[in-house]
Amino acid sequence: MDRLKLDFLGVEMKNPIIAASGTFGYGDDYRDFFDPSILGGVSSKGITFNAKDGNSGIRVYETPAGLLNSIGLQNPGIAGFITDYLPNMRKLGCALIVNLGGDTMEQYIGALEMLEGQEFDILELNISCPNVKSGGMAFGMKAEDVFQIVSESKKNSSHKMMVKLTPNAFNLVDTAIAAQEAGADAVSLVNTFSAMAIDVNNKKAVFDNVYAGLSGPAIMPIALRMVHQVSKALDIPVCGMGGISSAEDAIAFMMAGARCVQVGSIIFRDPNAPVKMIEGLRLFCEQEGLTSLSDIVGII
Amino acid sequence: MALVLEHEQIASSVFRLLVKDSGNPKPGQFYMLGASGEGMDPFLKRPLSVHDANGDEVEFVYQIVGRGTKMLSEIQTGEQPALEMFGPLGRGFEFADENSAFIGGGVGVVPLYYAIKEFKRNFGKKAVAYLGFSGETFLVDRFKAVCDEVIVNVGGYITDYVDREFVQYYTCGPDPMMEAVAKLLPDGAKGYVSLEKRMGCGVGACFACSVRVDGKMQRVCKDGPVFLAKEVF
Numbered sequence: 001m002d003r004l005k006l007d008f009l010g011v012e013m014k015n016p017i018i019a020a021s022g023t024f025g026y027g028d029d030y031r032d033f034f035d036p037s038i039l040g041g042v043s044s045k046g047i048t049f050n051a052k053d054g055n056s057g058i059r060v061y062e063t064p065a066g067l068l069n070s071i072g073l074q075n076p077g078i079a080g081f082i083t084d085y086l087p088n089m090r091k092l093g094c095a096l097i098v099n100l101g102g103d104t105m106e107q108y109i110g111a112l113e114m115l116e117g118q119e120f121d122i123l124e125l126n127i128s129c130p131n132v133k134s135g136g137m138a139f140g141m142k143a144e145d146v147f148q149i150v151s152e153s154k155k156n157s158s159h160k161m162m163v164k165l166t167p168n169a170f171n172l173v174d175t176a177i178a179a180q181e182a183g184a185d186a187v188s189l190v191n192t193f194s195a196m197a198i199d200v201n202n203k204k205a206v207f208d209n210v211y212a213g214l215s216g217p218a219i220m221p222i223a224l225r226m227v228h229q230v231s232k233a234l235d236i237p238v239c240g241m242g243g244i245s246s247a248e249d250a251i252a253f254m255m256a257g258a259r260c261v262q263v264g265s266i267i268f269r270d271p272n273a274p275v276k277m278i279e280g281l282r283l284f285c286e287q288e289g290l291t292s293l294s295d296i297v298g299i300i
Numbered sequence: 301m302a303l304v305l306e307h308e309q310i311a312s313s314v315f316r317l318l319v320k321d322s323g324n325p326k327p328g329q330f331y332m333l334g335a336s337g338e339g340m341d342p343f344l345k346r347p348l349s350v351h352d353a354n355g356d357e358v359e360f361v362y363q364i365v366g367r368g369t370k371m372l373s374e375i376q377t378g379e380q381p382a383l384e385m386f387g388p389l390g391r392g393f394e395f396a397d398e399n400s401a402f403i404g405g406g407v408g409v410v411p412l413y414y415a416i417k418e419f420k421r422n423f424g425k426k427a428v429a430y431l432g433f434s435g436e437t438f439l440v441d442r443f444k445a446v447c448d449e450v451i452v453n454v455g456g457y458i459t460d461y462v463d464r465e466f467v468q469y470y471t472c473g474p475d476p477m478m479e480a481v482a483k484l485l486p487d488g489a490k491g492y493v494s495l496e497k498r499m500g501c502g503v504g505a506c507f508a509c510s511v512r513v514d515g516k517m518q519r520v521c522k523d524g525p526v527f528l529a530k531e532v533f
């Protein structure tokens with residue numbers, strides 16, 4: 001038996017490494033480096049009900065060991081995704097996660113309805129998006145808002161649902177519990193940290209939207225702590241992420257309670273990072289005499 | 301890890317870097333390069349156009365702009381663990397059997413050299429290079445060796461010198477220069493522009509470098525960096 005294999009929400013995955021939403025396009029862009037079928041799974045670029053052109057101005061900005069992004073969910077909209085991307089994504093040969101965002105509850109529901117009957121493994125509900133009705137405050141900030149969006153989403157979808165939490169929540173553990181109570185099958189965390197950069201020479205914010213999301217190795221220790229806290233508080237499985245750059249980091253997230261992990265920004269720096277991580281996980285199992293890597297989940 | 305064969309300064313802040321690589325790039329394609337090795341800062345790699353290539357070497361010419369290119373300039377020759385690169389990436393120039401103008405501004409001249417070489421290797425038609433610099437010139441002698449004619453301007457507008465008879469042209473440089481070129485040449489002319497935009501991944505996965513081209517959002521790294529001039533301006 002393969003020591004890296006796991007079952008996540010009834011989906012068999014070859015290993016716990018999933019390409020994170022927004023960093024792996026629709027699964028094909030890294031083919032020159034490796035076949036995506038070696039991964040445990042792929043999470044699609046965040047899809048919204050309507051097509052989006054994304055944000056104006058600078059969209060990525062480096063920081064030491066990380067980056068800020070303000071892509072603005074550029075995507076073809078749910079209908080375009082279903083016709084132009086989903087069929088190909090189904091052939092990637094690993095677990096397929098569809099990441100969904102929205103500006104209003106109605107848009108989430110509309111998109112979920114369109115996804116009914118479509119074949120994929122897990123729906124990842126991205127609730128870091130600003131809620132137009134709450135003056136732009138993200139859906140994931142408050143426990144009661146999380147409960148509402150997740151329960152409504154569950155009612156309108158028969159897919160396994162993993163709720164992607166925002167680390168910017170007023171109380172992260174409360175939002176995680178709210179997601180579980182509302183029927184989430186799993187949670188994933190963390191999305192990016194709200195952050196900013198200022199161009200001091202031009203005396204203006206770097207991003208047109210002023211704030212942007214911080215990701216990459218810079219956030220890893222905080223993300224790890226958050227995954228640990230949430231894993232201790234929940235009964236449903238947790239998928240961890242935030243700055244993972246090596247097999248060792250992935251192992252740390254699993255020890256903190258994550259069943260599987262997502263890997264994002266590091267691939268921009270090293271397109272072969274996921275391959276190295278999978279090799280590293282295998283090596284770790286051999287060194288530690290583990291018959292299943294999953295045995296380390298939550299040992300801390 | 302990369303094997304650096306040659307690395308030299310060719311103008312006050314411009315460097316030429318020859319690296320072993322068998323990627324067989326096409327003219328107009330680029331690579332992502334970084335000089336921080338195992339370190340994480342700077343985090344992202346920098347896009348640099350192919351200046352020249354043969355089966356197992358690729359050459360870059362770059363200007364020091366900020367931290368990334370500064371660190372790159374400090375890389376020595378030999379096996380260099382700190383230098384990491386991947387490519388070739390993106391879509392390059394398409395040539396036609398027509399007399400062609402190659403119009404570059406500043407470091408925008410860099411990719412045109414390989415373009416002209418490949419054009420001349422495949423077609424018998426004329427290649428004229430128009431090279432505009434704001435101050436110091438560089439690479440001019442190289443262009444002279446492969447072009448039918450090279451026109452250089454320092455400190456002015458290179459577009460003032462471009463022959464309007466060309467029906468096929470290639471341009472790379474500051475956006476206003478490329479736009480001026482596109483407006484200058486006749487409507488029926490087929491022009492290619494090579495765009496520069498901040499990139500995240502360089503392979504099309506992150507949508508950081510999207511621009512509106514031909515009415516839709518396109519990624520400079522994957523759908524470009526070379527686009528049809530009439531679809532951009």
Ligand SMILES: Cc1cc2nc3c(=O)[nH]c(=O)nc-3n(C[C@H](O)[C@H](O)[C@H](O)COP(=O)(O)OP(=O)(O)OC[C@H]3O[C@@H](n4cnc5c(N)ncnc54)[C@H](O)[C@@H]3O)c2cc1C
Nearest residue numbers: 346347348349362363365366367368369407410496497498
């Ligand atoms: C397709 C393409 C080909 C290029 N080819 C060449 C070349 O052959 N020779 C050359 O000298 N330059 C070239 N450039 C520009 C070169 O990428 C930038 O000068 C370089 O990224 C600056 O990095 P830095 O760390 O020195 O500057 P910083 O300003 O410190 O960089 C900060 C960030 O902004 C990005 N950035 C800054 N300026 C640019 C720019 N003009 N275009 C894209 N990203 C930028 C950097 O990559 C980095 O992510 C090319 C750009 C593109 C998009």
Ligand SMILES: Cc1cc2nc3c(=O)[nH]c(=O)nc-3n(C[C@H](O)[C@H](O)[C@H](O)COP(=O)(O)O)c2cc1C
Nearest residue numbers: 020021022046069126190191215216242243264265
């Ligand atoms: C360029 C970029 C785009 C992203 N787009 C999305 C997205 O569309 N949906 C989403 O849920 N998360 C998105 N994210 C967040 C990542 O999926 C991930 O949660 C975050 O980057 C932390 O992981 P990392 O540090 O490994 O990158 C994006 C991140 C980056 C860097």
